[in-house]
Amino acid sequence: MHTTTIHVRWGELDPYNHVNHAVYSSYLEHARVAALEYADRGLDTLSDAGLQIVVVRSDVRFRAPATAGDELTITTKVAEVRGASMVWEQHIHRGDEAIVSAEITAAVLTGGRPSRIPDDLKAVLTVLG
């Protein structure tokens, strides 16, 4: 499991004075990329090896609103590694309070086409479990 911190920016709020729900998808992506970088498999490194990781399904539950100045903690883990895809489980908290929970399914592409996950990437993803 990997943990990242996000500082909410005022410009990410909408007229309800809360973080716009679409912004959380960016926060979650940032946290997944940070987890991969932590494991030395940043998206740049993967791209150099001809690999892309693309989201195929995003299931997000919004539990409480966040607002300007909030410091949010995102926990990220790989819940499942399949042959050609993986499922990420992520939670955003403000202190003890649950803000967002998400299950993100992503596929691996090689040369732009769906492909089996190479063994060394599979090993890294398993460590992030």
Place this chain on the structure above:
Amino acid sequence: MHTTTIHVRWGELDPYNHVNHAVYSSYLEHARVAALEYADRGLDTLSDAGLQIVVVRSDVRFRAPATAGDELTITTKVAEVRGASMVWEQHIHRGDEAIVSAEITAAVLTGGRPSRIPDDLKAVLTVLG
């Protein structure tokens, strides 16, 4: 059912040269708001009446990538109206090709608290079905 058109902007692409997946949530929100405006229930009008519509769950499937210059069509309908929430069903196409499908659950707040959907709003949402 309501239909909206979106022109992809170059700045919405990520290094994969495709629309970043988080951007689709903004497209989908734009289409729901346009549907409400079409029914004379824009978010401003609702706010003036003390009502807010907030997303509580977003389940999105990404089927094919879109890129710069694409013109996308979004169809939006209210699939279900419950006591205090509603389920939107949305599809994004480029011509005949399916790009994104989504099921968005939203709750109604009155004075910032979950509340039953007022009858006249319920009638409008039913018309958008």
Place this chain on the structure above:
Amino acid sequence: MHTTTIHVRWGELDPYNHVNHAVYSSYLEHARVAALEYADRGLDTLSDAGLQIVVVRSDVRFRAPATAGDELTITTKVAEVRGASMVWEQHIHRGDEAIVSAEITAAVLTGGRPSRIPDDLKAVLTVLG
């Protein structure tokens, strides 16, 4: 001169209920790219030829706020073509009302390095004047 239309999205508003000032830079970029595409020199086409156009200075004046549902017109022209850079002049209006004026200076890169503007691109930019 080239003209583009933008429909403001609700999620682009900030807590002041106006389009966040940073969003206009995205609108303006979209309009410049649309002008280049109109002249058959979309950024993809240029990239294929090893060329990139990068903003080196952005001077933007915000004259009046725009809000949700507004339809904005952006006029875009190339005010000056220099050896290795160009100056774009852009105006955003809502009907007759001036919303934003901008002067954007962009440089041309070949293989990631500043370079003279190739003659055929120079001819195209001159036509957009």
Place this chain on the structure above:
Amino acid sequence: MHTTTIHVRWGELDPYNHVNHAVYSSYLEHARVAALEYADRGLDTLSDAGLQIVVVRSDVRFRAPATAGDELTITTKVAEVRGASMVWEQHIHRGDEAIVSAEITAAVLTGGRPSRIPDDLKAVLTVLG
């Protein structure tokens, strides 16, 4: 002078694999808001007092590109306080390398209309010089 740190997010990159130029306006806004919060004059606090700070001119120079994983430092100071507006001077660095410089002019609104800057806000802005 106030200093803030920003971690670039992958989704903020464009197809050139660099932070899209429009994103820097969001970074700069975030840094100005953080400076105001540091001085106990966050935008929420100001809004409660009927005051808004709105950008009227943004003059930004882009000196070098930033990319994913970069940690950027933003220095923010109030260079000039006028009767009804102020000029912010901001610099973004990656280590010693200059990435962006900006001069942002902002006006104060009271009840949505341009107004003189109240004395206590003027004192705070002077401290941020």
